[in-house]
Amino acid sequence: MSAGLLWGECQGSGKTPYRVTVDTGTRRYQCSCPSRKFPCKHALGLLFLWSQGRIDESGAVAGFAQDFADRGRATGSDPVEPATAGPREQTPEQRAAAAARAAAREQRVADGLAELDRWLADQISGGLARVAQDPYGWAEAAATRMVDAQAPGVAAWLRRLPAVVTSGSRWPQRLLDELALLHLLARGYARRAELPADLVATVRDHVGFSVPRTTVLAGPPVRDRWVIVGFRDLDTETVSTRRVWLRGRESDRWAQVLFFATGGAALDASLVPATELDADLHFYPGRARLRAAVGEVHAEAIPVTSWCPPGDSIAAAADRWASALAADPWLRQIPVVLRGRVDCSGRGDGAGPGGRAGRGDGHEWSFADLAGDAVVAHGTALDLWRLLAVTAGAILDVAGEWSPDGFRPSTIVADGALVVL
Amino acid sequence: MTTPDPVADLIAAATVGTAHRALDLADLPPAVRPDPRAADPAVALLDAAALSALAARTAPRQRTALRDPTDPVPERVPIIPDIVRQVLARVERQPALLVEALTLIRQAGLRLPPDLVPVLLDDARPAVVSAARPVTGEIGRLLMTKNPRWAPAAEPDPADRTTWDEGTVTERARWLRALRRTDPLAARELLMDGFARESATTRAELLGVLGDGLSAGDQDFLLTAVGDRSRAVVEVALGLLNRLPDSPLRRDMRALAGRHVTVARRLLRTAVTVTRLVPEEFAPWPAPAGDPWTVLLGRVDPVDWSAAFGGDPFPLITTGADELRPLTPGFRAAALEFRHAGLARALVSAQLAAASARVPPVVDPELWGILAPPDLRELLERLLDDRRVRADQVDAVLAGRDRPWPAPITRLLARWLPTGGAQNGPAPRSMWDRWATSAALPDCRELSELARAVAERATGDAASTLITRASQAATLLTVRAVLHETLRPPGGPQ
Numbered sequence: 001m002s003a004g005l006l007w008g009e010c011q012g013s014g015k016t017p018y019r020v021t022v023d024t025g026t027r028r029y030q031c032s033c034p035s036r037k038f039p040c041k042h043a044l045g046l047l048f049l050w051s052q053g054r055i056d057e058s059g060a061v062a063g064f065a066q067d068f069a070d071r072g073r074a075t076g077s078d079p080v081e082p083a084t085a086g087p088r089e090q091t092p093e094q095r096a097a098a099a100a101r102a103a104a105r106e107q108r109v110a111d112g113l114a115e116l117d118r119w120l121a122d123q124i125s126g127g128l129a130r131v132a133q134d135p136y137g138w139a140e141a142a143a144t145r146m147v148d149a150q151a152p153g154v155a156a157w158l159r160r161l162p163a164v165v166t167s168g169s170r171w172p173q174r175l176l177d178e179l180a181l182l183h184l185l186a187r188g189y190a191r192r193a194e195l196p197a198d199l200v201a202t203v204r205d206h207v208g209f210s211v212p213r214t215t216v217l218a219g220p221p222v223r224d225r226w227v228i229v230g231f232r233d234l235d236t237e238t239v240s241t242r243r244v245w246l247r248g249r250e251s252d253r254w255a256q257v258l259f260f261a262t263g264g265a266a267l268d269a270s271l272v273p274a275t276e277l278d279a280d281l282h283f284y285p286g287r288a289r290l291r292a293a294v295g296e297v298h299a300e301a302i303p304v305t306s307w308c309p310p311g312d313s314i315a316a317a318a319d320r321w322a323s324a325l326a327a328d329p330w331l332r333q334i335p336v337v338l339r340g341r342v343d344c345s346g347r348g349d350g351a352g353p354g355g356r357a358g359r360g361d362g363h364e365w366s367f368a369d370l371a372g373d374a375v376v377a378h379g380t381a382l383d384l385w386r387l388l389a390v391t392a393g394a395i396l397d398v399a400g401e402w403s404p405d406g407f408r409p410s411t412i413v414a415d416g417a418l419v420v421l
Numbered sequence: 422m423t424t425p426d427p428v429a430d431l432i433a434a435a436t437v438g439t440a441h442r443a444l445d446l447a448d449l450p451p452a453v454r455p456d457p458r459a460a461d462p463a464v465a466l467l468d469a470a471a472l473s474a475l476a477a478r479t480a481p482r483q484r485t486a487l488r489d490p491t492d493p494v495p496e497r498v499p500i501i502p503d504i505v506r507q508v509l510a511r512v513e514r515q516p517a518l519l520v521e522a523l524t525l526i527r528q529a530g531l532r533l534p535p536d537l538v539p540v541l542l543d544d545a546r547p548a549v550v551s552a553a554r555p556v557t558g559e560i561g562r563l564l565m566t567k568n569p570r571w572a573p574a575a576e577p578d579p580a581d582r583t584t585w586d587e588g589t590v591t592e593r594a595r596w597l598r599a600l601r602r603t604d605p606l607a608a609r610e611l612l613m614d615g616f617a618r619e620s621a622t623t624r625a626e627l628l629g630v631l632g633d634g635l636s637a638g639d640q641d642f643l644l645t646a647v648g649d650r651s652r653a654v655v656e657v658a659l660g661l662l663n664r665l666p667d668s669p670l671r672r673d674m675r676a677l678a679g680r681h682v683t684v685a686r687r688l689l690r691t692a693v694t695v696t697r698l699v700p701e702e703f704a705p706w707p708a709p710a711g712d713p714w715t716v717l718l719g720r721v722d723p724v725d726w727s728a729a730f731g732g733d734p735f736p737l738i739t740t741g742a743d744e745l746r747p748l749t750p751g752f753r754a755a756a757l758e759f760r761h762a763g764l765a766r767a768l769v770s771a772q773l774a775a776a777s778a779r780v781p782p783v784v785d786p787e788l789w790g791i792l793a794p795p796d797l798r799e800l801l802e803r804l805l806d807d808r809r810v811r812a813d814q815v816d817a818v819l820a821g822r823d824r825p826w827p828a829p830i831t832r833l834l835a836r837w838l839p840t841g842g843a844q845n846g847p848a849p850r851s852m853w854d855r856w857a858t859s860a861a862l863p864d865c866r867e868l869s870e871l872a873r874a875v876a877e878r879a880t881g882d883a884a885s886t887l888i889t890r891a892s893q894a895a896t897l898l899t900v901r902a903v904l905h906e907t908l909r910p911p912g913g914p915q
Binding site: 117120121122124125126127128129130172173176177179180181183184318321322325329341343344363375376382385386388389390392393394404405406419421 | 431432435436437438439440441461462463464466467468470471473474475477478479480482491492493494496535536538539540543559560563564567568
């Protein structure tokens, strides 16, 4: 071990031992084994030996471990990287070339979105009924075009549309809503010169312009004891996304940290729900001011205790949602903590917990607040049944996501602690 | 007449296409009316739809609060300790252990944590769900009310004949069984009433219900059923008559067997005489469909053999007397039909004795399944002593035994599993698992240490395999020991 870096070799079933490296400072792991678990058992074993004081803390760093450490620094994935560390120094020529590349991309996106807007109008002119003939292939060409135009956010949006077309009755209305919002995005991008800077950042974010992490980390930090309230994993064919919701104990501010993984790799699990982390968060630009990157971590995460966020009423949550939409019309969901109780009616037709509840499983789930207002509760049937079992009719604070579909509970706040569903 | 919905018009125009259907955007409410209006109707519609979508997204999906919301559910029974919860997670994929854990929780007077209740009530394994229901507490009762799919299937009401008159065969049999439990005579009379009008399959299925609470009072009806035109019905009737010790069938079969088998003492040895048996001799009972000896001996209780044959044939069966060899299938049928442990012991002993240098031992798992525990231990020791016995044979012998296994059996196996007989290496993992999951709970701690010691002492080529299998078994045994030690009722057995 050296400077927070652990490394070793583990003899597996094969001839060549696996090479394991753990960076204890940044909680990064690497192993040459084929396991899809992350961290793998070899990394855990190494950490176990370390925790028992059975690893020599002297000696030169092995080559493979040094490479791993160097790569971490090069990719800027080090969460304890000083927040003030800005982008690397560039020569004037490099800056000019980068500006030219950025301008070229702006133009490609502008051309692509203009083309998309014409395509949208064509769909409306020809009628959405045609879409039902080929729900899965219908938007694929447009999505591919958006990939070429370097608008990955729009491409991903278009690839979500087949699910809308096959979502049951009233799908034309839902599809029209999606196309109209895409139209609004295309128009917004076309007129970006007329928009305020924060709205431009929001539009660019939805189009798929990424902001370098180093740029985000160069922004002002917001230090707080961040409660990790819950997370949700979303999988597409190519990318897995983990959406982690955090809330500052002092600032009462919500934040969203996104993790991505491709090729079947495991998602980052460094933010553990029901724990709190004393850390700096750096917020991405944009109007929603939700997405953040974890900067300097000041202390290890500890279990949440004595946390009692004020639970909103449904009316208050609806107001917050309306305000959030006014700021960012393309927003999909916001985090909320509601005070009330979940309940269900209906007899059910046998859909198991693996199924999606809230519609179609024969049970109608609702979340009612103290004022008697109720909103549709949705999510997996198992989550909702567990919520009902754990709350047992009691009034409690429940955290989750608020969206046009209703309220999706994820975590119960009880006695100052969190119970993740 | 309904008021036209301008937003619905918007959707209709988008669905059909603005090229085919005109839309007057002036009809739209001001909040969703685009201004300025685009020249292209499709673009104008998209502008209006964007405003409409935003307005719709702003409003939450309201739902009317329930008139009678679920009240807080008071629980009186304590929740299991955390360590038991960890054990439940550990044995989640092993239904036998999960059922065992849930049963222990019930016996300890505890209940499951609420978040596990829906998970276990929705389990796909019926045995797990049945074991879980009693330990779900009040919240379980509430969830079963709200989701009747999780509730146990209600017993049919014997007072309501609707199921009998209109149900499927299975439903009718279930209803008849319920009536049989409350009023055996009424159930029999109801069955007799319309018996002839039923199809052959239904007759056979419903007649089998009389097996519940079978008594001498059912005999006359069964004798009638023996004359049924369906072979399946006849077989069911004969089977039931065979369960009545004083039935004419048993009496006639006893007499017939006595006429053909004689066991007599001659000087220092016991001699047996077996004469030829022909199917016609079964009259007035139906002629046997297969081997007459198998059918005949399967209808004579081994308890009556000494009286019927004039002497005890068991010693001769044990030694594998040549004269009795053709009757062996019949002996086996009798042992299984009457669950006669002594006869099973005689037959298994004969099988083991028949093994020779050239012939490996034969194992009949069904016979092994009815051996008395002391016989099982003794015979299993003999079987395991034979290095040619295969692991699958030993596994088959033990698979049919009820859990938990007595300590002498588990200790015997603990010595054998590392070598595995003919396998000449550690027994397969399935056998280690079966051993670890079948040991009696009070023995688990000791056996886990035994398995751990085996893993620690392993050497040679098979050491890696042995370490893996013994360690996994040790883990299972430890988990069960923890369950036993944590959930042992106060004052219960150590």
